[in-house]
Amino acid sequence: MxxxxxxxxxxxxxxxxxxxxxxxxxxxxxxxxxxxxxxxxxxxxxxxxxxxxxxxxxxxxxxxxxxxxxxxxxxxxxxxxxxxxxxxxxxxxxxxxxxxxxxxxxxxxxxxxxxxxxxxxxxxxxxxxxxxxxxxxxxxxxxxxxxxxxxxxxxxxxxxxxxxxxPDAEDWRVSPADRDALIRRFRALPTDRFPHITRYAEQLTSGVRHERFDFTLRLMIDNLA
Structure with missing residues (x-):
């Protein structure tokens, strides 16, 4: 047929x-x-x-x-x-x-x-x-x-x-190895020109998952009250 x-x-x-x-x-x-x-x-x-x-x-x-x-x-x-x-x-x-x-x-x-x-x-x-x-x-x-x-x-x-x-990995911004390398680079900067970056290198590179997102949202919202 x-x-x-x-x-x-x-x-x-x-x-x-x-x-x-x-x-x-x-x-x-x-x-x-x-x-x-x-x-x-x-x-x-x-x-x-x-x-x-x-x-x-x-x-x-x-x-x-x-x-x-x-x-x-x-x-x-x-x-x-x-x-x-x-x-x-x-x-x-x-x-x-x-x-x-x-x-x-x-x-x-x-x-x-x-x-x-x-x-x-x-x-x-x-x-x-x-x-x-x-x-x-x-x-x-x-x-x-x-x-x-x-x-x-x-x-x-x-x-x-x-x-x-x-993007939902434990830390999608930078791997632990890359963070360690970045911290070393910050700490190797001339301290007379970058005293705060060298001192607070860990704080500048910290934050996993969406911690920075949550921090920034609260910073914005708390200032509205």
């Missing part, structure tokens, strides 16, 4: 949707890094041509906003609690950090973004509500949210550059 031509070509392609395009974009970032993300690379994952994407996505900037929105949609947001506002805002930032770290370099997409995506705005709304409930002046809260997003994004971006394969 003859086989129908359509059967020989395989099953009919699933229709393109914004959800499928976003899934494909995240697949590209997860497997190849953010630098590989383009309309062409996403189209290749979907087995189609780049032109077909433009019926659903305006441009690369639109694609960036979609993937950041998808990551923000995965963040669990608390009901604002004045007694625990610091812990709540730190938890939101930590969740955002972990979402970024799962996709090497993806936080670059969030830099200088004109936000219209509702899932991103949902996180902004929750952070603003937490800070205001905690007694932070609304103007300070608004600027603090911007600063926190920038810091979390920069931290995750550095992680993708320094240790793209294992």
């Amino acid at each position: 003859a086989i129908d031509a359509r059967q020989r070509r395989g099953a009919r392609k699933a229709p393109l949707t914004v959800q499928r395009i976003t899934d494909a974009a995240l697949d590209v970032v997860a497997s190849q890094g953010y630098d590989a993300l383009s309309m062409r690379s996403v189209a290749a994952v979907l087995d189609t041509g780049p032109a077909s994407l433009y019926a659903h996505v305006v441009n690369k900037g639109d694609l960036d906003e979609l993937i950041i929105g998808r990551l923000c949609a995965g963040i669990a947001l608390p009901l604002p609690d004045a007694a625990h506002w610091r812990e709540q805002i730190i938890d939101v930032c930590t969740q955002l950090r972990d979402q970024y770290l799962a996709y090497p370099g993806v936080s670059r997409a969030a830099l200088a973004m004109e936000v219209t995506d509702l899932d991103i705005l949902r996180v902004n709304e929750a952070m603003l509500a937490i800070l205001v409930e905690g007694g932070v002046d609304p103007q300070s809260a608004a600027w603090a949210i911007d600063a926190l997003f920038l810091y979390v994004g920069a931290y995750a971006l550095e992680a993708s550059i320094v240790a793209p394969a294992e």
Whole structure:
């Protein structure tokens, strides 16, 4: 019996949707890094041509906003609690950090973004509500949210550059051997020109996992009170 031509070509392609395009974009970032993300690379994952994407996505900037929105949609947001506002805002930032770290370099997409995506705005709304409930002046809260997003994004971006394969390692910034070498280099500096660097070499190179991240967040947040 003859086989129908359509059967020989395989099953009919699933229709393109914004959800499928976003899934494909995240697949590209997860497997190849953010630098590989383009309309062409996403189209290749979907087995189609780049032109077909433009019926659903305006441009690369639109694609960036979609993937950041998808990551923000995965963040669990608390009901604002004045007694625990610091812990709540730190938890939101930590969740955002972990979402970024799962996709090497993806936080670059969030830099200088004109936000219209509702899932991103949902996180902004929750952070603003937490800070205001905690007694932070609304103007300070608004600027603090911007600063926190920038810091979390920069931290995750550095992680993708320094240790793209294992940003969650015990110490992804520098190996113990490299740290020892760096300490020796600092201590070998002329003490008359660098008295503090030579004296505090261990402190300058300390910190494992996300200790520096936690320290900086608390430094920023505690000054809002």
